[in-house]
Amino acid sequence: MWKYEKKLEYPINIKNKDLKMAKALLEQYGGPNGEFAASLRYLNQRYTMPDEKGYALLNDIGTEELAHVEMIATMVVQLMKGASVEELMASGLTAQYVGHDHAIFPTDANGVPFTSAYFATTGDWNADLTEDMAAEQKARAVYEHLMDMTNDPDLLAPLSFLRQREVVHFERFKELRDYYLKKFNQKNV
Numbered sequence: 001m002w003k004y005e006k007k008l009e010y011p012i013n014i015k016n017k018d019l020k021m022a023k024a025l026l027e028q029y030g031g032p033n034g035e036f037a038a039s040l041r042y043l044n045q046r047y048t049m050p051d052e053k054g055y056a057l058l059n060d061i062g063t064e065e066l067a068h069v070e071m072i073a074t075m076v077v078q079l080m081k082g083a084s085v086e087e088l089m090a091s092g093l094t095a096q097y098v099g100h101d102h103a104i105f106p107t108d109a110n111g112v113p114f115t116s117a118y119f120a121t122t123g124d125w126n127a128d129l130t131e132d133m134a135a136e137q138k139a140r141a142v143y144e145h146l147m148d149m150t151n152d153p154d155l156l157a158p159l160s161f162l163r164q165r166e167v168v169h170f171e172r173f174k175e176l177r178d179y180y181l182k183k184f185n186q187k188n189v
Contacts, residue, residue: 009067010161014078014154019091021150022079023109026096028146028162029072030106030114033138039065041119041135048123050180057176058132061169068162073104075158126186129177133170140166 028034042062046055080088080102088097095111106114120131143163147156180186 008071008074009064010071010158012071012074012078012154012158014075014152016152016154017081017083017087018079018150018152018155019083019087019093021146021152021155022076023092023096024146024149025072025076025079025109026107026111027109028139028142029069029076029104031108031112031142032118033135033142034108034114034118035065035068035072035139036106036114037118038135038139039063039069040116041121042132044119044121045128045132048121048125048128050125050184053179054125054176057172061172064165064169068165071158071162075155076104077102079155125180126177129173129180132173133177136166136170136173140170 030036039062042058042065046058046062049055049058080093083091083093083102085097088094096105096107099105108114120128122128122131140163143159143166147159147163150156150159
């Protein structure tokens, strides 16, 4: 079903330590609008799509979101590389260090652990695809906020790539929703 290539979807090679940015990026790792939540949302919703077209699209985007989880984790680890306990504490990563040292753990930027309550699935294709479009827009906005927080080109390039993928995913979900509205002769509500 999947073919895993042992490389990131977009290359990441961050040279400068930036603990505040590492903490902020956790929002896209384990936060409610992050990549982990998106992946699980789409991989669960695929089962209640009305046909193979919907199943396939949610499967494809859900698995791509797993690649984005890997990218975010790589960025966080590279941004934290070599940080002392004192530096982690000064940057607001005390709880992260106490529970996980320099390891990655799915939390948001405030340290709130990931919960399955973050991904919605209703069994109604229209509600789910509308939720998916909103989720992609929220993720795009978060990436834009993250990009506003840095001028490091090693960080801006992968953030820009991820932001653009959110735009593409939004468009694919919209196309699928429009297709179903026409197919089932429903009004665009």
